[in-house]
Amino acid sequence: MSASVNRRIALRSLAAAAGLAAFGPIGVRSARAAKEDPRWEKAIQKGLDWVAKTQSSRGHWTAGNYPTAMTALAGTALICSGSTTTQGPYSKHIARAADYLMTKSRSNGLIGDPFTDNRYTYGHGFSMLFLSQVLGEEGIEERREELVDVLVRAVDFSGKAQTPSGGWGYVSAKDGNNFDEGSTTITQVQGLRGCRNAGIP
Numbered sequence: 001m002s003a004s005v006n007r008r009i010a011l012r013s014l015a016a017a018a019g020l021a022a023f024g025p026i027g028v029r030s031a032r033a034a035k036e037d038p039r040w041e042k043a044i045q046k047g048l049d050w051v052a053k054t055q056s057s058r059g060h061w062t063a064g065n066y067p068t069a070m071t072a073l074a075g076t077a078l079i080c081s082g083s084t085t086t087q088g089p090y091s092k093h094i095a096r097a098a099d100y101l102m103t104k105s106r107s108n109g110l111i112g113d114p115f116t117d118n119r120y121t122y123g124h125g126f127s128m129l130f131l132s133q134v135l136g137e138e139g140i141e142e143r144r145e146e147l148v149d150v151l152v153r154a155v156d157f158s159g160k161a162q163t164p165s166g167g168w169g170y171v172s173a174k175d176g177n178n179f180d181e182g183s184t185t186i187t188q189v190q191g192l193r194g195c196r197n198a199g200i201p
Contacts, residue, residue, distance in 0.1 A: 048081050052093045059100030068104055068112040068123025071097050072130040084137035098134045101127045105150040109157030119170035125187025128154050132194035151200045158188050
């Protein structure tokens with residue numbers, strides 16, 4: 001065997017050993033950092049209560065901009081508490097948020113409004129993620145059918161909105177001259193993955 005081949009094998013072995021060694025201490029530190037602290041639960045509960053209290057009577061939230069994105073993110077926080085549209089302390093809030101977002105579903109599949117959400121792909125991606133989670137827990141058949149319809153069209157919209165480079169911009173590729181950007185790309189990837197996990201083709 002040549003010296004260069006032996007060196008490559010040795011370097012690969014060292015790299016593999018270093019990689020495995022690196023995971024050990026990190027995992028230990030992470031486990032120590034994850035010890036529960038009652039203050040965290042109290043802070044989370046206060047945050048969830050605040051989110052629920054600030055929902056509008058129409059079912060949305062807004063921070064002055066992006067009502068679709070804000071509603072999807074707030075709804076996601078509430079559903080992560082363990083509540084669903086039919087059970088739990090935030091069930092009515094989650095149901096109203098889902099209803100609001102379903103009313104924002106346009107015929108082309110976009111969940112949002114280009115006039116009130118000027119960077120509408122954020123809201124679209126976050127809405128797909130939230131509504132796919134709602135679908136996974138929805139017990140009312142008629143509502144499930146509506147959610148599936150909205151999400152199938154939303155997935156189709158995302159596919160058509162993708163740029164030739166493989167990403168997504170603040171708006172669809174057609175509306176944005178094929179510009180794409182990382183933070184909006186990840187919203188689409190998360191939303192599409194949520195839909196896939198919920199059984200949406």
